[in-house]
Amino acid sequence: MSTNSITTQKVNFKVFRFNADEDYLPYYENYTMDITSEEVVLDVLNRIKWDHDGSFSYRRSCRHGICGACAIKVNGRSTLACKESMTTMIEYFGNEITLEPLSTKRAVKDMIIDKADFWDKHASVTPYLVADIDECPSCENLVSPHDAEELNEADLCIQCGACHYACPAVEINSDFFGPAAFVAAYRFESDVRDSDAERLINVNEERQGVWDCVKCYECAEVCPKDINPIDKITKLHQMAFKRGVAKNNVATRHAVGFLHSIKKHGMLDEGGLVLYSEGVHIVKHIPVALAMFKKGKIVLPWNMPKSDKLDEIQKLIKSSSTVKF
Amino acid sequence: MKKLKYALFTGCTAKQSTPEQMMSTMAVARKLNIEMIELTEASCCGASHLQDYDDFLSLVLNARNIAYAEKHGLTMVTICNTCQLNTAMTKHRLDNNAELKAKVNEKLAEIGLEYKGTSNVIHFLYAIIDDFGLDKIKEMVVKPLSQFNIAPFYGCHNIRPSELHDESHKQKENPYNPTSLDDLIIACGGKNVDYEEKNKCCGFHVELQAPHTAAVLTGTAIAGATDQNADMMVTPCPLCHLKLDTQTKSASEAIGREVSLPVLHMQQMVGLALGCTPAELGLKHHVTEVNFI
Numbered sequence: 001m002s003t004n005s006i007t008t009q010k011v012n013f014k015v016f017r018f019n020a021d022e023d024y025l026p027y028y029e030n031y032t033m034d035i036t037s038e039e040v041v042l043d044v045l046n047r048i049k050w051d052h053d054g055s056f057s058y059r060r061s062c063r064h065g066i067c068g069a070c071a072i073k074v075n076g077r078s079t080l081a082c083k084e085s086m087t088t089m090i091e092y093f094g095n096e097i098t099l100e101p102l103s104t105k106r107a108v109k110d111m112i113i114d115k116a117d118f119w120d121k122h123a124s125v126t127p128y129l130v131a132d133i134d135e136c137p138s139c140e141n142l143v144s145p146h147d148a149e150e151l152n153e154a155d156l157c158i159q160c161g162a163c164h165y166a167c168p169a170v171e172i173n174s175d176f177f178g179p180a181a182f183v184a185a186y187r188f189e190s191d192v193r194d195s196d197a198e199r200l201i202n203v204n205e206e207r208q209g210v211w212d213c214v215k216c217y218e219c220a221e222v223c224p225k226d227i228n229p230i231d232k233i234t235k236l237h238q239m240a241f242k243r244g245v246a247k248n249n250v251a252t253r254h255a256v257g258f259l260h261s262i263k264k265h266g267m268l269d270e271g272g273l274v275l276y277s278e279g280v281h282i283v284k285h286i287p288v289a290l291a292m293f294k295k296g297k298i299v300l301p302w303n304m305p306k307s308d309k310l311d312e313i314q315k316l317i318k319s320s321s322t323v324k325f
Numbered sequence: 326m327k328k329l330k331y332a333l334f335t336g337c338t339a340k341q342s343t344p345e346q347m348m349s350t351m352a353v354a355r356k357l358n359i360e361m362i363e364l365t366e367a368s369c370c371g372a373s374h375l376q377d378y379d380d381f382l383s384l385v386l387n388a389r390n391i392a393y394a395e396k397h398g399l400t401m402v403t404i405c406n407t408c409q410l411n412t413a414m415t416k417h418r419l420d421n422n423a424e425l426k427a428k429v430n431e432k433l434a435e436i437g438l439e440y441k442g443t444s445n446v447i448h449f450l451y452a453i454i455d456d457f458g459l460d461k462i463k464e465m466v467v468k469p470l471s472q473f474n475i476a477p478f479y480g481c482h483n484i485r486p487s488e489l490h491d492e493s494h495k496q497k498e499n500p501y502n503p504t505s506l507d508d509l510i511i512a513c514g515g516k517n518v519d520y521e522e523k524n525k526c527c528g529f530h531v532e533l534q535a536p537h538t539a540a541v542l543t544g545t546a547i548a549g550a551t552d553q554n555a556d557m558m559v560t561p562c563p564l565c566h567l568k569l570d571t572q573t574k575s576a577s578e579a580i581g582r583e584v585s586l587p588v589l590h591m592q593q594m595v596g597l598a599l600g601c602t603p604a605e606l607g608l609k610h611h612v613t614e615v616n617f618i
Contacts, residue, residue: 075501076501076521077501091499092499092501092502093501093502168525168526168538168542169531169535169538172537172538172541172542173535173537173538176538206534207535211531211534211535212531212534212535212538213531214526214528214530214531214535214538214539214542215373215481215526215530215531216481216485216525216526217481217482217485217486218481218485218526220485220486221485221486221487221500228486234376234377234380237377237378238377238378238379238380241377241378241379249534250533250534251533251534254374254533254534255374255375255377255378256378257374258369258371258372258374258375258378259375259378259379259382261369262368262369262371262375262386266367266368266369267337267340267341267368267369268337268341268369268372270337270338270341270342274533277533278533287574288571288572288574291571291612292342292571292612295609295610295611295612296344296609296610297341297342297343297344297571297610297612298341298342299340299341299342304341305340305341307365307366307367307368308365308366309366312366312389312436312438313368313386313389315435315436316382316385316386316389316432316433316435316436317382317386319432319435320381320382320385320386320432321379321382322379322380322381322382323378323379323382325378
C-alpha cells in the first residue's frame with residue numbers, strides 16, 4: 001500500500017479556444033481547478049469538457065500512451081496528455097498553466113489540429129519496408145538480435161507529433177521533414193531486410209533533409225517514448241557518408257571540414273572551415289568577417305593556434321578514422 | 326574555503342573568434358581565486374559536426390581530452406555549451422558501455438593514454454554556481470548591475486538533453502524554465518528579464534547550410550529580449566554569442582525588424598559585477614557595441 005497521500009493544489013488554466021467554422025481569431029478561456037497529485041494532463045482536458053464547457057474539443061483515444069492522439073502543448077512544451085502528470089507540469093511551470101494545441105496556426109477546433117503536413121512528410125520518407133519477398137520462402141527471414149538492436153527503438157514511435165511541432169526548423173522551413181519523419185526513415189534504413197535505394201538520398205536533400213536540423217535537442221526532450229530523434233538524425237548523417245550517398249555540398253563539407261582542421265591544427269580553424277564549406281560563396285560572408293576582423297575576432301592563417309602534442313591527435317586520426325568522403 | 330582548481334578545456338572559439346571569452350574567464354577565475362590548468366593538448370570536440378561524419382573518431386578525440394583532465398586528477402571545466410555537450414556525451418557513452426570504452430582505450434593506448442572515467446565534466450557556469458556558490462559571489466559584488474535589465478540566453482546544449490545535463494552538475498536545471506543564469510544575474514545585482522526565447526535555439530549550427538532558418542531564430546531571440554526591455558543579453562555559450570552579436574543584419578532582414586542588443590558572455594557580466602575592468606573582460610571585441618560602460 002502506498003504511503004503517499006493524495007495532495008491537491010489550485011491551478012489556473014489559460015486554454016486556447018478556436019473554432020475554424022465560427023471564429024475569426026483564437027482566444028483564451030480561463031479555468032481554475034483543484035488538481036490532485038494523481039491527475040495527468042488529459043484529466044484536465046476531460047474536466048474542462050465535462051464540468052465547464054461541452055463544446056471544448058480535443059483528441060484522445062487509448063489513454064495509455066500508445067495511440068499518440070492526445071499530444072498538446074503545455075506552457076509551450078509538447079506533451080502527451082495521457083502520459084504527463086500534472087505534478088510534473090506544475091513542478092516545471094508553477095500554477096499558471098497554458099494549454100494549447102501542438103500548433104496554434106494549424107488549429108481546427110480548440111486542441112485539434114490539421115496534421116496533414118506531418119502525415120505528408122511521414123509518407124514522403126517511404127515509411128515501410130521495401131524488399132523483394134519470396135512468397136513461398138523455404139525458411140523464416142531471420143533477423144539477428146544484433147541487427148534488431150540497430151533499430152535503436154525507432155520502431156516505438158507512436159506518431160504523436162510532439163517532436164515535429166516542437167522543432168524550430170519545421171516551424172521556419174515548411175519543406176523540412178522534421179524529426180518524426182527522420183525517425184521513420186531511420187527505422188527502415190537500419191533494417192537489414194530493407195533494400196530501398198532512394199530513401200536515404202531523399203532524406204539527405206537540402207532544405208528538406210537531415211542537414212537542416214538545428215541540433216537544439218527539443219525533439220529528444222519532448223519525445224514521450226524516449227526515442228531520441230536527434231540521435232537518429234545523427235545516425236542518418238553518418239549513414240549518408242558510410243554508404244556514399246552524401247552529396248558534396250556546404251552541409252557535408254561543413255562536417256568533413258572539422259576533420260581537416262583537427263588534423264592540421266588540433267583545433268578548428270574557423271575561417272578555414274567556412275572557406276572549405278562555402279568555396280567561392282565565401283564572399284557573402286565578407287561583410288561580417290570584416291566587422292569581426294575590426295574587433296579582433298578573426299585569427300589570420302599564420303597566427304592560427306595549434307594544440308600541443310598535435311602528433312598524438314594526428315596519429316589517432318590515422319588509426320581511428322572509420323569514414324572516407 | 327578550499328581553493329577550487331579545474332582543468333580548463335577552452336574549446337576553439339576562445340582562442341579565435343571570442344578572445345574576450347578567454348580573457349573574461351581568466352579574469353573571473355582570478356577574482357574568485359579559482360586555479361585553471363589549461364588543457365593545451367586538447368583537440369576540438371567536433372562541435373556536433375565531426376560526429377555527423379565519423380562518430381568513433383569523435384569519441385576517441387573527446388576521450389583523449391578527458392584523459393588529460395584525468396591525468397591532472399581534476400574536474401574538466403568547459404566554457405562552451407557545445408563543447409560541454411560533446412564532452413559530457415562522450416563521457417556518458419563510455420561510462421555506460423564497457424565494450425565501447427575498451428575499443429576507445431585500445432586507440433588511446435597507442436599514444437600512452439587511458440580513459441578511466443574519473444573526471445567530471447562541467448560548464449564554468451555551474452562550476453561557479455555549484456562549487457563556488459552564488460551566495461559567495463553575491464558577497465563579492467562591488468559594482469552591482471542594478472541599473473540593467475539583463476536577458477539570459479541559455480543556449481540549447483547546456484540544458485538539453487536534460488538527462489545528460491543532470492549528470493554533470495549538482496543543480497537540476499529545468500529545460501523549460503531554467504534558472505541558473507537568472508540566479509546569477511540576480512546575484513550580480515542585475516534585473517533578470519523573462520522572455521519566451523531564453524531557452525530556445527540561436528540557429529548557430531545551421532548558419533552555413535540553412536541561413537534563413539538560422540537568421541530567423543537569431544532575430545526572434547533578440548526581438549524577444551528587446552520586447553521585454555532588456556538592455557543586454559547574456560549567455561554562457563560563445564557560439565550563441567557569435568550568432569547574436571555578429572549576425573544582426575541578416576537576423577533583422579529575416580524577421581523584417583531592426584534588432585540589435587549587446588550580448589555579453591556570462592563571464593563578462595560576472596566580471597563587471599566583481600569590479601574587473603572593461604579591458605580585462607575584452608569588451609572592445611564585441612561587434613555589437615557594448616556602449617553602456
